[in-house]
Amino acid sequence: xRPDLLILTIFLVVLTYSPVALASPPPDEQMVDPGMExxxxxxxxxLRCVVCQSQSIDESNAALAADMRDKVRQRxxxxxxxxxxxxWVRERYGDYVxxxxxxxxxxxxLWLLPFIALIGGGAVLVxxxxxxxxxxxxxxxxxxxxxxxxxxxxxxxx
Amino acid sequence: MNRVFLFLxxxxxxxxxVYFALGLREDPSSIPSRMxxxxxxxxxxxxxxxxxxxxxxxxxxxxVALVNVFGSWCPPCEIEHxxxxxxxxxGRVPIFGVDWRDEPGAGAAWLARNGNPYQRVGDDPEGDxxxxxxxxxxxxxxxxxxQGRVRFHHVGVIDETVWRDTLLxxxxxxxxx
Numbered sequence: 462x463r464p465d466l467l468i469l470t471i472f473l474v475v476l477t478y479s480p481v482a483l484a485s486p487p488p489d490e491q492m493v494d495p496g497m498e499x500x501x502x503x504x505x506x507x508l509r510c511v512v513c514q515s516q517s518i519d520e521s522n523a524a525l526a527a528d529m530r531d532k533v534r535q536r537x538x539x540x541x542x543x544x545x546x547x548x549w550v551r552e553r554y555g556d557y558v559x560x561x562x563x564x565x566x567x568x569x570x571l572w573l574l575p576f577i578a579l580i581g582g583g584a585v586l587v588x589x590x591x592x593x594x595x596x597x598x599x600x601x602x603x604x605x606x607x608x609x610x611x612x613x614x615x616x617x618x619x
Numbered sequence: 620m621n622r623v624f625l626f627l628x629x630x631x632x633x634x635x636x637v638y639f640a641l642g643l644r645e646d647p648s649s650i651p652s653r654m655x656x657x658x659x660x661x662x663x664x665x666x667x668x669x670x671x672x673x674x675x676x677x678x679x680x681x682x683v684a685l686v687n688v689f690g691s692w693c694p695p696c697e698i699e700h701x702x703x704x705x706x707x708x709x710g711r712v713p714i715f716g717v718d719w720r721d722e723p724g725a726g727a728a729w730l731a732r733n734g735n736p737y738q739r740v741g742d743d744p745e746g747d748x749x750x751x752x753x754x755x756x757x758x759x760x761x762x763x764x765x766q767g768r769v770r771f772h773h774v775g776v777i778d779e780t781v782w783r784d785t786l787l788x789x790x791x792x793x794x795x796x
Contacts, residue, residue: 512756524720525746552653553750553752555753
């Protein structure tokens with residue numbers, strides 16, 4: 462491989478993977494127990510960064526997100542289950558802090574909307590296709606038959 | 620009948636348009652506080668400098684008060700500061716400070732430079748109390764009633780308008796409660 466192409470390739474590979482590298486928490490945040498670390502990362506992805514809002518605390522490098530990750534690790538070390546950690550954070554920051562909205566009275570519509578849209582859209586589609594099929598099935602009478610033959614003749618078709 | 624259905628997309632568009640237009644008026648950075656009508660968590664923060672008193676629940680006992688979360692690193696706190704000084708000078712309501720995520724000594728130096736509007740200031744370098752309070756940024760201010768419950772949570776800078784139109788009327792109401 463030509464050296465300039467090699468450099469370009471390396472450059473592109475590094476560029477492609479750098480967001481992944483940036484997304485992992487810094488080494489001083491890694492938990493000693495690898496199993497715990499996996500659970501911690503799972504929880505980070507479930508929790509919203511309350512200053513950046515569209516990011517989870519796993520992605521965010523805001524100071525508050527770092528604090529929240531630290532609190533999550535403390536709870537895990539204290540022996541909390543994943544659900545207990547989430548409930549603990551939710552107690553302080555509300556439903557908003559969860560990346561997945563919980564299924565409850567005020568989110569019912571949110572959760573059901575895709576299914577309502579699917580069923581509604583399906584109903585429209587079925588009725589449309591049925592109507593098309595019905596129209597295609599209409600038999601031609603003698604007069605239409607003669608008109609069609611005349612038009613075909615005119616176009617030189619047989 | 621079919622003609623009526625033709626207007627359905629328009630109707631959906633109008634409903635969504637109204638909904639989004641209302642949504643634009645809301646401030647996305649203010650999330651509903653979980654603290655309203657709840658007692659403050661139990662805390663006992665150390666002082667921000669050697670020999671300075673700290674800040675704990677006991678300091679609030681029985682009075683209507685403001686608890687203000689700030690940091691020397693926080694530009695909006697700098698903007699808010701003169702207003703807090705003015706409230707403090709008026710003696711209308713005691714203000715207590717929580718110095719959030721500051722380097723050792725930075726909060727004390729900042730107060731020495733800008734003036735200290737607080738009765739007591741507690742140091743919260745790791746954000747432990749801030750987390751219990753559901754803080755999303757500084758400055759944030761809690762209005763505490765005589766029973767030590769949070770009655771109002773203000774996110775952002777307290778300016779003349781917030782003080783006059785929101786906080787002061789609430790304080791007056793709480794004092795006669």
